[in-house]
Amino acid sequence: MLLFYILDLQNPVLLSEEESKHCIKVLRLQKGDSLHLTDGKGHLAKAEIIEANPKKCVLQILDIEQFPQKKDFKIHLAVAPTKNADRMEWLVEKCIEIGIDEISFFQAQHSERQHFNLERLQKKAIAALKQSLHLHLPKMNALLSFKNLIANSTEDQKFIAYVDSQNPSKLFESAKKNQSYLVLIGPEGDFSTQELDLALNNNFQKVSLGNSRLRTETAGIVACLTLNLLNE
Amino acid sequence: MLLFYILDLQNPVLLSEEESKHCIKVLRLQKGDSLHLTDGKGHLAKAEIIEANPKKCVLQILDIEQFPQKKDFKIHLAVAPTKNADRMEWLVEKCIEIGIDEISFFQAQHSERQHFNLERLQKKAIAALKQSLHLHLPKMNALLSFKNLIANSTEDQKFIAYVDSQNPSKLFESAKKNQSYLVLIGPEGDFSTQELDLALNNNFQKVSLGNSRLRTETAGIVACLTLNLLNE
Structure with a gap:
């Protein structure tokens, strides 16, 4: 199945320049060929190419189906971006696949990175959505302060990945099935003690992600997969 | 802890040019400074710099401890390399961290890639070992034919990641604790039916890695983490 992403599923559909190029130049699709579209909100549309323009490909939607999220849990990952932007792109790609x-x-106290490119990550997210044939694009939030993140968290179970001499229990054991989860993954220099205290005072629970020292992006993938496995 | 890799832990230790540069130029260590060494075979040595040469750093081992593998399971992953070499490097790095x-x-029938660079992957493996402070470097094998791989497999439980209309059971449910496992991950174009049959006729079991369509390298990471979680 060829899946393309479009913000609004309204006729006539105009693909972006990038998507048009992919569709007409790379895949060599022609007028009359059909493909699938999603808006990342659970809709899957079947559409036909009515103008095979490699810069502005025009499509006609033939039918739309709605696929609601069928799962009873919700995973929210909050990450302190790594210095290396590639590692965050991989995190996004892999978490969307999983x-x-x-x-x-x-923004964490020990973050080495001050800025990051949400738009680039969103593009990566859309590419991963198409590749993995998912119809629900995760919500992606711009860089927050740690305080705001903590203050506005409403999940059923809230975790902070932090290993110290108290050897906290593992995420796989601490998480209950069918909940909404938030897992905080710290920067390369780990959370500061103030950040840890703030989280613990706001009903976050310290958890370990396993026996290994993991890079930030690996920790994110491990948390995401652990919660998926628990609920499968 | 600063961990360096060396093939043989024998005095005097001569670091490679790359490791010497990292040690003296990047980390700015000096004569008399101490660091740790591993041979990737479970040994951890404490050593002192006796010649801070940025091309040929010389060390004196002060003591060596042996840390045997303490786990009751063994994970062997066999993967058809992806076209994009980066993706295999990520797979190696992430699996070693986990x-x-x-x-x-x-080499699979539907593999797009004919050659791959084992040496480069081994370098990546050593970097990941050091970063994650592991002392056991996994065995890495040169490109095999699918037939040879199947014929020489001796693991307790052997799996082939393959989803078809029979909807095989999940790896997490099919795998038993405390076993040696082999998991086969197919190429981008999946296993051929001949390959699947050959595996099934040699006591491999079809398994699913979850509900998503995963890229080759993601499937590898998911299999590795699933078996680790099961045994933790």
Whole structure:
């Protein structure tokens, strides 16, 4: 199945320049050929090419089906971006393949990175959505302060990945089935003690992600997969 | 802890040019500074710099401890390399961070890639070992034919990641604790039916890795983490 992403599923559909190029130049689709579209909100449309323009490909939607999220849990991952932008792009790609509902980024005290490119990550997210044939694009939030992230968290179970001498229990054991989860993944220099205290004072629970020292992006993928496995 | 890799832990230790540069130029260590060494075979040595040469750093081992593998399971992943070499490097890095014992690569009928660079992957493996402070470097095998891989497999439980209309059971449910496992991950174009039959006739079991369509390298990471979680 060829899946393309479009913000609004309204006739006539005009693909973006990038998507048009992919459709006409790379895949060599022609007028009359059909393909599938999603808006990342659970809709799957079948559409036909009515103008095979490699810059502005025009499509006609033939029918639309709605596929609601069928799962009883919700995974929200909040990550302190790594210095290396590639590593965050991989995190986004892999989490979308595996299954995730929301991704936030926050500024931590020990973050080495001050800015990051949400737009680039969103593009990566759309590419991963298409590749994995998912119809629900996760919500992606711009860089937040750690305080705001903590203050506005409403999930059933809230975790902070932090291993210290107290050797906290593992995420796989601490998480209950069919909940909404938020997992905080710290920067390369880990959370500060103030950040840890703030989280613990706001009903976050310290958890370990396993026996290994993991890079930030690996920790994110491990948390995402652990919660998916728990609920499968 | 600063961990360096060396093939043989024998005095005097001579670091490679790359490791010497990292040690003296990047980390700015000096004569008399100490660091840790591993041979990837479970040894951890404490050593002191006796010649801070940025091309040929010389060390004196002060003591060596042996850390045997403490786990009761063994994970062997066999993967058909992807066209994009980066994706295989990521797979190796992530699996080593998470925990793996052996990685093989095989030539599949639908493989787009004919050659791959084992040396480069081994370098990546050593970097990941150091970063994650692991002392056991997984065994990495040169490209095998699918037939040879199947014929020489001796693991307790052997799986082939393959989803078809029979909807096989999930790896997490099919795998038993405390076993040696082999999981085969197919190429981008999936296994051929001949390959599937050959595996099934040699006591491999079809398994699904979850509800999503995963890229080759993601499937590898998911299999590795699933077996680690099961045994933790």
